Amino acid sequence: MDKQTTTAPTSTLSLLAHLLPFFEGLKGRYALGALLLLATNAAALLVPWLLKRAVEQLSHPVAAAPSANRYALLIALLAGAYCLVRIFSRTVILHGARLIEFRVREALFARLLELDQTFFFRERTGDLLSRFSNDLTNVRMLTGFGIMSLMNTVILYGSAVWLMVRINPLLTLAALAPLPLMVLTVQAVSGRIFTLSRETQEELARVSNHAEEAFSAALLIKSYCRETRFGEQFRVAANRCLERNLSLARLRGFIIPVIALATGAGILAVLYLGGHLVIRQAMTLGDFVAFSGYLALLVWPTMVLGWILTLFQRGGASMARINELLAARSAVREHAAAQRISSIKEEVAFRNLCFAYGERPVLRDISFTVAAGERIGITGTVGSGKSTLLQLIPRLLPASDGMIFLDGTDINQLHLGDLRSLIGYLPQEATLFSRTIAENIAYGGDGDCPKAAELAGLSSDLQGFTQGLDTLVGERGVTLSGGQRQRVALARALMRNPSLLLLDDPLAAVDAGHEDEILTALSAAWGGKTVLMVSHRLSAFRDCHRVLVLDDGRIVEQGTPAELLQLGGRYTELAKRQGTGGGSAGAEKR
Numbered sequence: 009m010d011k012q013t014t015t016a017p018t019s020t021l022s023l024l025a026h027l028l029p030f031f032e033g034l035k036g037r038y039a040l041g042a043l044l045l046l047a048t049n050a051a052a053l054l055v056p057w058l059l060k061r062a063v064e065q066l067s068h069p070v071a072a073a074p075s076a077n078r079y080a081l082l083i084a085l086l087a088g089a090y091c092l093v094r095i096f097s098r099t100v101i102l103h104g105a106r107l108i109e110f111r112v113r114e115a116l117f118a119r120l121l122e123l124d125q126t127f128f129f130r131e132r133t134g135d136l137l138s139r140f141s142n143d144l145t146n147v148r149m150l151t152g153f154g155i156m157s158l159m160n161t162v163i164l165y166g167s168a169v170w171l172m173v174r175i176n177p178l179l180t181l182a183a184l185a186p187l188p189l190m191v192l193t194v195q196a197v198s199g200r201i202f203t204l205s206r207e208t209q210e211e212l213a214r215v216s217n218h219a220e221e222a223f224s225a226a227l228l229i230k231s232y233c234r235e236t237r238f239g240e241q242f243r244v245a246a247n248r249c250l251e252r253n254l255s256l257a258r259l260r261g262f263i264i265p266v267i268a269l270a271t272g273a274g275i276l277a278v279l280y281l282g283g284h285l286v287i288r289q290a291m292t293l294g295d296f297v298a299f300s301g302y303l304a305l306l307v308w309p310t311m312v313l314g315w316i317l318t319l320f321q322r323g324g325a326s327m328a329r330i331n332e333l334l335a336a337r338s339a340v341r342e343h344a345a346a347q348r349i350s351s352i353k354e355e356v357a358f359r360n361l362c363f364a365y366g367e368r369p370v371l372r373d374i375s376f377t378v379a380a381g382e383r384i385g386i387t388g389t390v391g392s393g394k395s396t397l398l399q400l401i402p403r404l405l406p407a408s409d410g411m412i413f414l415d416g417t418d419i420n421q422l423h424l425g426d427l428r429s430l431i432g433y434l435p436q437e438a439t440l441f442s443r444t445i446a447e448n449i450a451y452g453g454d455g456d457c458p459k460a461a462e463l464a465g466l467s468s469d470l471q472g473f474t475q476g477l478d479t480l481v482g483e484r485g486v487t488l489s490g491g492q493r494q495r496v497a498l499a500r501a502l503m504r505n506p507s508l509l510l511l512d513d514p515l516a517a518v519d520a521g522h523e524d525e526i527l528t529a530l531s532a533a534w535g536g537k538t539v540l541m542v543s544h545r546l547s548a549f550r551d552c553h554r555v556l557v558l559d560d561g562r563i564v565e566q567g568t569p570a571e572l573l574q575l576g577g578r579y580t581e582l583a584k585r586q587g588t589g590g591g592s593a594g595a596e597k598r
């Protein structure tokens with residue numbers, strides 16, 4: 009995702025405009041919140057007016073005592089009503105903010121599920137997690153406290169200033185005269201606050217990334233005694249984050265005294281000028297008390313202006329980061345007129361398939377056809393593009409149009425869900441969820457779980473677990489051996505009895521004893537399945553009708569294992585090195 013660390017603060021509003029769709033159906037709630045805020049402020053504004061009336065009564069001392077009690081009671085009642093309505097207004101608005109946070113989180117998650125592999129190659133997990141946690145919190149603060157405080161400030165300023173003008177326009181001017189100084193200062197620093205907020209969020213994302221890497225690579229860090237070095241790298245990242253945070257705090261610290269100065273100067277001006285007006289009897293004492301009361305009500309909203317500004321700039325910066333994620337588009341998309349498919353009747357064909365990761369070509373001019381029910385082995389040098397080739401078939405990676413066909417139809421025109429449900433894919437690295445073995449296998453689809461486990465050669469392992477298929481595998485399968493993890497993943501791929509089986513190095517983490525067990529079990533599972541099996545071990549190809557040998561993204565040899573051994577080329581060389589018959593048992597061609 010493009011970094012926009014220097015996005016101008018003026019664009020904060022346009023960034024926040026992206027939030028509008030998430031307010032759908034909540035506008036009424038915010039309007040009610042505003043109404044309740046109006047009511048609380050009306051109660052607050054009545055207090056100075058009652059004080060004025062109470063003070064005016066003091067000029068008639070005889071009647072003053074009972075009426076003073078009455079005013080005191082009224083003020084107490086108003087304060088009670090103020091508290092009650094205030095609680096409701098906060099709940100109504102803050103609840104709305106929680107709903108918005110929930111909606112944005114859902115939208116983010118839906119987008120992440122939709123994005124293809126190439127996106128995840130680019131992005132760091134810690135950074136993505138940070139968008140889900142810190143950035144979302146900032147957006148919630150903005151849509152909750154930010155909006156509530158802003159509405160409160162606008163309502164209070166609008167009404168209090170109007171009442172003050174009614175009492176004495178010139179005194180109002182004097183009270184508010186220092187405000188432009190405050191506005192100019194706030195304006196001057198707001199751009200810097202936005203930039204710093206954005207940088208802080210990015211540094212925080214780096215810290216999350218370091219933490220995430222430290223957790224997932226704990227074994228590696230310990231085995232290479234890299235605790236100190238890793239700790240140091242974390243400290244550097246955390247320090248950079250701290251510096252940004254401190255700069256932000258300094259800036260906020262600078263705003264608050266300026267605001268306090270402006271409000272203090274206003275109060276001073278009112279005391280001095282208002283006092284003189286009262287002495288000269290150009291203003292009643294009651295009006296002076298009411299005026300001071302209104303001004304006092306403005307102190308807090310003025311003081312929190314700096315905080316509101318920070319909430320908006322920080323929320324804007326976070327929204328920019330969230331928008332980047334929401335705007336990310338998958339290179340693998342459903343075709344507008346996607347064709348449904350329920351089986352592979354004839355073939356899977358590759359026609360001059362080329363693929364590149366960014367600028368780097370990985371597969372070049374690959375052409376071959378796999379007849380339905382045919383089993384193809386794929387071997388070759390490390391990094392020759394074998395895994396990439398497999399991942400292109402279920403469109404886990406985006407292939408260009410006109411390169412891969414299923415029964416004559418370009419896979420890009422097929423319904424994505426249909427295509428994928430025809431395929432059982434075993435990736436090179438087995439990914440397990442921290443659930444039971446049975447649940448991990450059942451993730452592959454509906455089917456016979458014990459049977460799939462048996463086919464994957466898991467039976468003897470399951471006997472060793474007291475809870476068998478119900479054994480919990482720990483986070484990402486840590487409580488299983490590498491070979492066991494891979495066999496659970498294999499069972500998952502077999503679970504839905506797929507038409508097309510894509511096996512990426514199914515014997516990579518398997519010992520010789522299990523290799524034979526799995527291959528024998530798989531022989532029973534082939535049925536009429538079309539199979540593409542990648543392996544470095546040529547013995548894996550004993551049931552394959554044909555084997556392709558890849559080198560630097562090209563097919564350099566192909567044929568039955570026996571034919572390839574006759575060629576005396578790459579395959580023969582590999583077979584010699586492995587001291588095997590090169591899978592020459594080779595399946596009979598149909």
Ligand SMILES: Nc1ncnc2c1ncn2[C@@H]1O[C@H](COP(=O)(O)OP(=O)(O)OP(=O)(O)O)[C@@H](O)[C@H]1O
Nearest residue numbers: 129365368370389390391392393394395396397436
């Ligand atoms: N996400 C990626 N971004 C950039 N390059 C990649 C990415 N994944 C793989 N590659 C590169 O593409 C080439 C082919 O990778 P691939 O994993 O398909 O090879 P392979 O033949 O399966 O390798 P191996 O035998 O080691 O499993 C390699 O050079 C690899 O470095």
